[in-house]
Amino acid sequence: MNIILRILLSALAVIMTTYILPGVHIRDFLSAIIVAVILAILNGILKPILVILTIPITILTLGLFLLVINAIIILLASSMVPGFYVDGFWWALLFSIILSVISYLLGIAATDKPSKS
Numbered sequence: 001m002n003i004i005l006r007i008l009l010s011a012l013a014v015i016m017t018t019y020i021l022p023g024v025h026i027r028d029f030l031s032a033i034i035v036a037v038i039l040a041i042l043n044g045i046l047k048p049i050l051v052i053l054t055i056p057i058t059i060l061t062l063g064l065f066l067l068v069i070n071a072i073i074i075l076l077a078s079s080m081v082p083g084f085y086v087d088g089f090w091w092a093l094l095f096s097i098i099l100s101v102i103s104y105l106l107g108i109a110a111t112d113k114p115s116k117s
Helices: 002-020 029-053 055-060 065-080 089-111
Strands: 024-026 084-086
Touching: 002 024, 002 029, 002 089, 024 029, 024 089, 029 055, 029 065, 029 084, 055 065, 065 084, 065 089, 084 089
Parallel strands: none
Antiparallel strands: 024 084
């Protein structure tokens, strides 16, 4: 059940981020769910491989190259999901940063447990 909640929260974060950024477009909530699933798969399989392959440049840039990897993954998801369009690399980079912040905030809100006082 936890994975379903995380996917739905990620889809909501995708929708919220597309409302903020004019260079990112999504058709509907179903497309957002598909984007969330594809991003989860790409982040689980492809991202670790890319991180290992780019260790030297990541060290040289003090970790900032990881943002480029995130943008590449967003662009790849954009090419895989019909109804999800990113206008370019810089929009993908900004989308990944804002998506991370919104996902983090939604995760905090979803796991915030009331005190037992």
